[in-house]
Amino acid sequence: MKAIVGLVAGVIAMLPGSASARDFAVSPQYDSTHVYVAPADINAFLTSFTATFGGSVTKPNLVQVTPTPSKTISQLAQTPVGTLSVFAFQTPIPFPFGSERTGYLVTDLDAAVAAAKAAGATVLVEPFPDPIGRDALIQWPGGVGMQLYWHTVAPHYPALATIPENRIYLTKGAADAFLRAWLRFSHGHILSDHSVISGAAFGRSESQVRLVRIQSRYGEMVVVAGDGAWPWPYGREISGYGVTDLAATLEKANAAGAVTLISAHDVDGRQEAMLQFPGGYIAAVHGPAGR
Template sequence: MIRRSLIFAALVAFSGTPVWAISQFAVAPQYDTTHVYVAPADVDGFVKGFLATFGGTSTKQVVANVTPTPSSTTSQLLQTPAGTVSLFGFKTPIPYPFGAERTGYLVTDLDKAVNAARKAGADVIVAPFPDPIGRDAVIQWPGGVNMQLYWHNTKPNYAAFETVPENRVYVSPDAVAAFVRGFTTFAHGKVVSDDKKAPGVEIGRADSTFHRIRIESDFGKMTVLATDGHLPFPYGYEMTGYEVADLDATLQKAKDAGVKILVEPSQSGDRRAAMVEFPGGYVAEIHSVAKH
């Protein structure tokens, strides 16, 4: 009894709310998307480059208002074996704070998920609102990390990924503990690695180290990079890391489709990674992992 009380107290101190007091609202990684905003003139080029690089298909493009105040954007979903993108080409100015949210996470109950995120330490910066196919809200975690939560009127059914992408989150050393506590509590996530001296080559600084934490949950994978902010371009601009079986072959497909290779492949541990820029300015990390 004493042991259980101590564990309970430790969890409350760790997150502010015990993990079991927050329900699980995740569905699966294939329902979680990276939000990509490009100029309308770059939409077709981005679609061509992204699908040529990773394979997959796009839903039919529609024009809709996807924000709680009046706006207009093209919208389509790019679904690939390595990750999904919600692509927006706004025809009007983008209402604040949209464009700063990095991901959209499907949840089983939007109102309850928003309340759970709040209990876990997130700010609700856009209260729930209707969109053409469901409802959405935007939350912000410690460190200034914005995420959109969404719910569909009609339950979607998407194929599982061949490789699960990672949400790449840059935060300061001051905010990293609060961010990890809050997000893992909300997501029922687990820290699968915590390297306080990760190789700096992973952030373009081969002569240094930084603090890297990897998290897994039913929302998918996340890599948290706690740095001093002294980052060479393009590090810090990428939102997602895509895992592929053959990095060189994938990069060749990307180049053939007009994608820029910003950082040539480098090795760090069992991962070999490069940085690319798709038409429209979307920066991504692409990596392969050695199989043991």
């Protein structure tokens, strides 16, 4: 199945005149996880997250980032393990904002949106201007929401120490449709595809799941496919972060106000845990086996 999916995606991407023939990705340090928190929690969240992983935070700005009237405090957290776009809305959040998991910087927004549509995505919000560029919201098969964005002035961020994972939970049928569409758009490739593994690592010890790891210029991605019934907090973690010493990272996180929801355990040859930071943001963290 893995070879067939990769081959089909590659053939489609190279068809003459295909809207998916171009790769619009820039680099993973320009891709961000979107985190929505209450205004009262934003400082505690950013302090806890950067105390755990390092990095820096931009000054808060009160801006309108949606095409309809709204106001949010907006800050960027740049860490060695990934970038966060953090929003603390002071007005109700306009629909469908808040449903997008991640934002990906692209070289050409209109062309990237067209390529996403050709690959099977639905456009939720057509391209619109924001204070520093343009954005669009799209949704992939299975309901996976993302933002594509473009900056008027090209940003320059340092490379990451480790590439964060976009973690996606789907039913097995939806996973097939999502993988076909995402591979076509991203020009990515499958690193591993375990079609039948124990669901114990994802809170479903009585079930079997499919675990797919993907890599592209948009970064890493993990797709977990099962029957769609995931016990809390599985599926609530949008991103996963790689560290060299998992035990030390969990200790720093707990000292900085984060709570360990899932203790370190073995998953596909590595150790994983799950944290919840002040304000509610849940993240997976992984390190080498036995660390």
